[in-house]
Amino acid sequence: MSQDSPEGQHVRLIGGRYRLSDLLGSGAMGTVWAGYDEVLQRRVAVKELKVPPGVPEQEAAEARERIMREARALGGLSHPNIITVFDVVDVDGAPVVVLELVPSRNLATMIGEQGTLTLQQSAVVGFATAGGLRAAHRSGITHRDVKPGNVLVADDGRVKLTDFGIARNIADAPMTSVGLVLGSPAYIAPEVAAGQPVTPAADLWGLGATLFAALEGRPPYDVHGDPVSTITEVVDGEVPRPRTSSAVADVIMALMVKDPDARMPLDEVRHRLRPLIDDPDDPLYPGSPDAPTIGAGLPVPTAAERAEFSAGRPAPLPPAPTGARHLVEPAPLATSPGPLPPARTRQPAPVRPVAATASRRHSAAAPPVTGMAAVGLVVAGAAVVVAGAIGGWTATRLLAGQSPFTTATVSSADTAP
Template identity: 50%
Template sequence: MPPSSEETRLVAGRYRLRSVLGSGSMGTVWSAYDEFLHRQVAVKEMKVPPGIPSSQADELRERTLREARAIAVLSHPNVIILHDVARENDQPFVVMELLPSRSLAHILRDHGPLTVEQAAAMGIAVASALEAAHAAGITHRDVKPGNVLVASDGRIKLTDFGIARNVSEATMTRTGIMLGSPAYIAPEVASGGPVTPAADLWGLGATLFAAVEGAPPYDADGDPLETVGKVVNGKVPKPKAGPLADVISALMKKEPDQRITLRDVRHRLYPRQTKTALDLFGPELFRTPDGKKTSAQPDASDTQVIKTVLPEKVEKKAEASSELATDPGPLPFLKPPTAAPQPPAATVYVPPPPPPAPRPGRRSTAATAALIGVAILLFLVAAGGGFALARTVGGEPLLPPAAEPRPTSNGTTELPPPELVRQSGDAGVATGARGGEFGLGVPKGWQKFVAPHDSRFGASTVVQYVSEDGRRAIRLERLANYFGDYPSDQAYIDQLKLLYPSDGFFLLPPEPVANGTTLTFRTTDRGAETSVTRVTFMNLLKAGTSLWVFSVTAPTEQEDATRKDVFEPVAQSLTIAG
């Protein structure tokens, strides 16, 4: 594609957009060049879908960036790496690794089923990626061939971790648009259950099924509504007899707790892969049937538009299931359409226009209406969870209402004190370190993220709780055996100062507390046009030889309220193992 002024524009002062890899209503994917680090990258320009009120657009963008920041900690050889998030002219941009590759969906479409060894190599790679994601508290929720990328150098990577979760939730609530891949969706999700890591196991099994069969396990002549009905009510299809049939069947169990673990998947598949992936995926797979070599691209799945309405009976049933899936987990970033034919794993949008006409000769009008109604209910619950659907039916917005601010004497903004909910966790889960158990009161509705972290003080686990508006966060980290190497917490304070530019970091004098030190500091992030100043309250606590770092961060305009209503009560509620 020849360059133009639009395609060569500079984003965030460093990312030079070169050519469009794909474009759709949810955004545009660019091939770009990082002029600071001198490397090729993929840049996704996030857009607010049509129909979203302008009053909600800013909040959606902020929530999108918050999700991206949380997922950026996930680093694994079989995962497409998220490098950066940026804003330009109020539009979010997500910067990722650019992998010269083809999606498994395109390989299956152009070349047919994989061999046993190829399918085993793919299954091992995806299982490894999902293990890392689940350990970090991330559920992919859209595992399918279109999200598996295969490179000519043998690399196999899973892509699209959770970027569009908030955009899709708001879209479903405010316009009736529904997202999902019906041929690969887990039956418990399609029937209204919560999205758990077990749903990814089903998606892996369905992807392996497609890899060895050349077609998805469920496909009702391309009709997504009929496909969802078969997923929920039909029998689980059996793959043809072969070395991988037992693995596929063990993953595609309708009862989530009966599915084998990802570790078991890898143990069963390893003996089936006797060659390296470089030898298994030859250059012929990276050419289209017309002989042309495919370009480097993050795969872009095709989309379908399904028009329907919600019958009254479906609305009542939706209300009854509102307790299901209160937290559906991160949704994958929706990919833009390509010019290629639609693969079976299409992402489905359902806007609410007039009801469809019945199909002559196939079924009666009543049967059509009933089927559409049930399928829409199942898909809405699957995509947004019972919580989103219940609020939709009740005419309520999905995004939480803004809390009423409290005026203060110094002109800052204070929020009403949140309700604290007692929670427990383990700050050693990602590193395997023992003694990381903790308990604390967390504001109701704040979302939890867990991720591994490396620093000069060694490997650790970071546990974060982020407010619903994405502006405030609680952070807890345990540095095991810190005091075996350092006599006091001063080394940590000195390192903290190095993380920020000198003109963007202001530390108040430390104050002693029981078993440690409390810090208050302000940081300023300066962008091309705006700057954001935040305040952080931090406790450095000694427990045995471990240093526990507990902090709460908020915008400076909420400083007083955050200290009084969040930091102090949550700090008092914190209990740690040692």
């Protein structure tokens, strides 16, 4: 459905909660919009399937299945270097995927603007992308189209892998089309270009080719812009090498190996690139230090803000509500948390004499004596002493055959001589 926004801009509302506004990007079979989730009050990206007129129904069905595969692939992944899927909405029988919106540029745009990346920037891209791919592979998902256009560099420096549109889970049935090569010719793995099955090793080649472009400012293969000639060169030609030697170049050469089984594993890629990064959590892409992360309770974005997104610029954070409390910076974590505390085991109780045990229990159970309680104890003790004396005297009289209540006087005159 459609409605007019308060600013007079014509927008669409889908799923009863997602308001679409600005166009972020468009391809042959899909369109990405900037949107706003009116329930959680946050910005989102909305990927909508677009089937051109005249496309056969079989191809349209494959396109719908492909966008659902992306949703399922991303929906099962949770990693800081992978775009997050929030929701899937059915709109007129076609799936619409609601994604995390990251104000960013893709790596291809960055290369086009600045030519090449520094060694440290390339290391950041490689380290982060390898982390995202490792998470995908552990979940049984192969991306199948790793290239600079699918690596996002956010305005706050985060690096995220996106566009799993042709990703495949090992549990999915294969999708094949006659004469169709899935992937980008300049970055496709040689075995995939030759028609062999796609494996996670194809993503390793794509990562190496992506880093090659970042370091050299150009794709590793491009024969006059002709896709067929480029694919032929990928399969039969020599593997290009970076012009300068560096740790990043060594990783590239270890990834761009035609034998899939001989390519460097992702763990080793991260191990090699880690020393080039001062802090993996503080990448070297300057941007807005307070890049927008819109939370609940903040105003709905204005038309001007949406226009900035459509132009590729991040919208500023809205002002904090009056009276809002400033967040307190958490204390920094220690460099090392130290050893874990020893496990508590049940120890046998030591054997003590019975008397000592009883005395210990009595002393442990006795409450402290203070005030009037002390006076009461003294009186009670005196009464016990007096009662004991009287009892002893009475018992002695009875044993002597005398009444305890009479007194007899014995003198020497009453005794025999």
